[in-house]
Amino acid sequence: MREFKPQDALPAPIESAGLVGWVRQNLFPNVGSSIATIVIFAFLAAVVPDMVSWLFIEANWTGTTQEDCTNDEGACWVFVSAWMQQLMYGSYPVDEVWRVHLGLISLAAVIAAPYALPKALRNKVGVPLFLLYPFICAALLDGRTFGLEFVSTDYWGGFSLNIFLAAASIIIAFPLSFLWALGRRSDMPFIRSVCVILIEFFRGVPVLALFFMGSVMLPLFFPEGTNVDKLLRVWIVLILFMSGYMAEVFRGGFQAIPSGQYEAADSLGLSYWQKTLLVIFPQVIKVSMPNILATFVMLFKNTTFLLIIGIFEILSTTQTALSNSNWLGGHAPEGYLFVAFVFWVCCFGMSMISTNIERKLDTSHRN
Amino acid sequence: MSTEHIAPEKASSGSFINNPRNRAIFYQALLLLGLGYFFYSIISNALTNMEARGIKSGFDFLTSAAGFDILMTLVPYSATSSYAMTFVVGLLNTILVSIIGIFLATLIGFVMGVAYFSQNWLIKRLSVVYVETFRNIPLLLQVFFWYFAVLAALPSTRESLSLGEIIFLNVRGLFVPDLIGQGGSSFVYGSVAVAIIGIVFMRKWAKKRQDETGDQFPVMRASLGLLFGLPFVMLLITGFPFTWDYPELRGFNFQGGITVIPELMALTIALAVYTGAFIAEAVRAGIQSVPNGQTEAARSIGLRENRIMSLIIVPQAMRVIVPLLNSEYQSLVKNSTLATAIGYPDLFTVFVGTSLNQTGQAIEIVFMTMAVYFAINMTISFFMNRFNASVALAERK
Numbered sequence: 046m047r048e049f050k051p052q053d054a055l056p057a058p059i060e061s062a063g064l065v066g067w068v069r070q071n072l073f074p075n076v077g078s079s080i081a082t083i084v085i086f087a088f089l090a091a092v093v094p095d096m097v098s099w100l101f102i103e104a105n106w107t108g109t110t111q112e113d114c115t116n117d118e119g120a121c122w123v124f125v126s127a128w129m130q131q132l133m134y135g136s137y138p139v140d141e142v143w144r145v146h147l148g149l150i151s152l153a154a155v156i157a158a159p160y161a162l163p164k165a166l167r168n169k170v171g172v173p174l175f176l177l178y179p180f181i182c183a184a185l186l187d188g189r190t191f192g193l194e195f196v197s198t199d200y201w202g203g204f205s206l207n208i209f210l211a212a213a214s215i216i217i218a219f220p221l222s223f224l225w226a227l228g229r230r231s232d233m234p235f236i237r238s239v240c241v242i243l244i245e246f247f248r249g250v251p252v253l254a255l256f257f258m259g260s261v262m263l264p265l266f267f268p269e270g271t272n273v274d275k276l277l278r279v280w281i282v283l284i285l286f287m288s289g290y291m292a293e294v295f296r297g298g299f300q301a302i303p304s305g306q307y308e309a310a311d312s313l314g315l316s317y318w319q320k321t322l323l324v325i326f327p328q329v330i331k332v333s334m335p336n337i338l339a340t341f342v343m344l345f346k347n348t349t350f351l352l353i354i355g356i357f358e359i360l361s362t363t364q365t366a367l368s369n370s371n372w373l374g375g376h377a378p379e380g381y382l383f384v385a386f387v388f389w390v391c392c393f394g395m396s397m398i399s400t401n402i403e404r405k406l407d408t409s410h411r412n
Numbered sequence: 413m414s415t416e417h418i419a420p421e422k423a424s425s426g427s428f429i430n431n432p433r434n435r436a437i438f439y440q441a442l443l444l445l446g447l448g449y450f451f452y453s454i455i456s457n458a459l460t461n462m463e464a465r466g467i468k469s470g471f472d473f474l475t476s477a478a479g480f481d482i483l484m485t486l487v488p489y490s491a492t493s494s495y496a497m498t499f500v501v502g503l504l505n506t507i508l509v510s511i512i513g514i515f516l517a518t519l520i521g522f523v524m525g526v527a528y529f530s531q532n533w534l535i536k537r538l539s540v541v542y543v544e545t546f547r548n549i550p551l552l553l554q555v556f557f558w559y560f561a562v563l564a565a566l567p568s569t570r571e572s573l574s575l576g577e578i579i580f581l582n583v584r585g586l587f588v589p590d591l592i593g594q595g596g597s598s599f600v601y602g603s604v605a606v607a608i609i610g611i612v613f614m615r616k617w618a619k620k621r622q623d624e625t626g627d628q629f630p631v632m633r634a635s636l637g638l639l640f641g642l643p644f645v646m647l648l649i650t651g652f653p654f655t656w657d658y659p660e661l662r663g664f665n666f667q668g669g670i671t672v673i674p675e676l677m678a679l680t681i682a683l684a685v686y687t688g689a690f691i692a693e694a695v696r697a698g699i700q701s702v703p704n705g706q707t708e709a710a711r712s713i714g715l716r717e718n719r720i721m722s723l724i725i726v727p728q729a730m731r732v733i734v735p736l737l738n739s740e741y742q743s744l745v746k747n748s749t750l751a752t753a754i755g756y757p758d759l760f761t762v763f764v765g766t767s768l769n770q771t772g773q774a775i776e777i778v779f780m781t782m783a784v785y786f787a788i789n790m791t792i793s794f795f796m797n798r799f800n801a802s803v804a805l806a807e808r809k
């Protein structure tokens with residue numbers, strides 16, 4: 046009896062496997078695509094080496110003044126390092142910078158607290174700490190409340206100010222926007238229309254117009270003689286602006302909650318606030334988290350607009366540095382690239398987190 | 413099954429305080445009182461403050477002479493024109509930048525969004541890198557980058573970059589030839605209008621014929637033929653009634669032609685590139701929202717690949733894309749106020765910037781400006797909602 050012996054399978058043809066196969070499939074699948082590949086490669090080959098050389102190889106890294114930038118063929122990163130203190134902390138006194146650091150660390154702590162604290166303490170300690178953070182941090186930076194040296198808000202600035210303003214605004218906007226979103230869903234016609242007007246107003250108007258409103262119109266609305274700090278007015282505007290957007294995010298969240306949840310809560314005999322805070326709110330937060338982060342990224346980027354009304358955030362500091370008489374060498378590309386890099390890292394990081402959450406929450410059957 | 417209904421009034425036969433209707437009235441009255449007090453106090457404060465600072469109120473200032481020049485105007489304007497005219501000039505400049513910006517952003521966005529689905533690995537990476545880079549950098553920074561780092565580095569007037577000695581690019585802006593119509597040119601403009609009306613009717617007819625007989629008519633080719641053919645024929649008949657006005661270097665600057673100032677260029681490039689990244693993301697999400705089964709079903713009935721895209725995927729993707737486009741367009745218009753940072757004379761710069769500084773009438777000016785942006789956004793929303801209705805899923809009635 047002859048035994049059946051299967052022959053060994055032939056290896057995949059060279060043109061469809063391994064590196065060659067990958068290149069064929071992904072770079073040269075057809076004529077049009079091949080042309081595109083060649084054009085892009087030619088472009089990259091023309092641009093990338095020069096760019097890498099300018100950015101890193103020929104760049105001037107060490108020194109303190111413009112005279113240290115001896116190589117004209119490369120970027121002058123000395124410009125950035127010389128202005129680093131200003132770019133990060135504005136004119137905040139150097140000896141007191143630890144307060145800014147403490148503020149940033151406590152921001153991270155307040156965000157991490159709900160994860161670290163035991164479940165029982167989460168709502169009783171974590172949430173109040175979160176909501177009180179902006180006020181504690183402002184008092185810390187100001188210094189008078191804690192008996193520290195007084196630092197006027199005129200000296201606050203730099204990238205830390207962008208972070209503080211964005212964080213402090215979204216934290217206060219959380220409860221406020223939640224109320225607006227509830228109001229918009231309310232059965233009471235007057236409350237509903239007031240909330241609709243508020244939300245649509247702050248969403249429909251350019252944020253720059255709101256900042257101008259804060260800087261030129263708001264002072265007219267306060268009683269005569271009261272002088273409200275400029276940064277505080279900006280903060281109020283940012284909170285209201287953020288609340289408009291967040292209210293719509295929350296509204297989307299409310300709509301995603303099945304009506305069975307409301308009915309179940311009603312049938313248990315929970316009051317309106319018990320139902321909203323214990324049953325609905327946690328679910329709304331969960332489904333809205335990616336959108337909340339996206340809104341926060343928008344707010345964070347928009348803090349650079351404050352330059353226009355003369356707040357010394359990072360971009361404004363960069364402009365000042367660029368027009369400084371000791372640094373008139375045309376360092377705009379270096380300065381802007383640095384600021385862009387700082388923002389890019391933060392915003393890209395947050396959008397990665399948001400994509401991650403979205404993926405975790407997404408239980409639908411994707412094809 | 414019992415169909416007994418318990419009247420809600422009887423169910424909550426509790427006290428007066430627990431009646432939800434009474435409570436609703438109470439809360440709303442409370443809010444009304446609060447709002448009333450709030451507005452009363454800010455208005456009275458504003459009135460006393462304005463009196464103390466000697467600020468006038470009312471809209472009389474609109475008729476008085478503005479007394480400043482504007483860098484770029486689409487309608488005749490001089491320093492003696494009124495503030496109302498300043499308003500119009502600013503508004504037109506805002507609309508100009510918005511329209512160019514929206515057009516370019518849509519173009520970039522759709523190309524980059526579709527590029528994400530390219531078979532070509534390089535093109536796909538390019539799309540991802542573009543979106544992730546420009547989406548995550550503040551817009552104002554991008555405006556500054558184009559204005560102070562790129563356009564400011566262009567050569568001076570004498571060493572302009574030129575394209576066939578017709579188009580010039582230098583640090584003062586982009587200079588392109590202008591087309592000036594003469595006698596007979598109105599016939600050519602008229603033929604364009606006739607072609608557009610013709611296309612609308614032809615599409616209706618072609619759709620009706622396809623519904624009845626199933627025959628397809630090459631609508632796209634016929635439309636393009638009409639749009640270019642008819643004016644071309646008209647041009648031949650009237651003997652090309654146009655002359656070109658070329659930019660020429662006279663003295664220190666170029667004269668003649670159309671000048672695109674660097675402020676306008678920087679702002680539109682930045683707006684288009686930034687918003688384009690968001691539109692690309694919307695297009696990507698839209699195309700991804702169409703289930704794979706649709707493509708497979710289309711293939712199995714024998715549609716060609718490019719037909720699948722245009723007949724099956726895109727119409728379904730539009731349902732997701734259009735609402736997102738609506739909000740991106742609106743944010744582009746709102747973001748165009750950043751013009752004020754580089755001095756492009758849009759509504760915000762000339763009105764909230766210069767006019768407010770001169771007259772001090774903050775409340776009137778800020779509210780007028782806000783109302784304009786609100787109105788522009790409402791208009792965009794109106795048209796996009798109508799467009800949305802035309803692409804929305806036809807629900808069973």
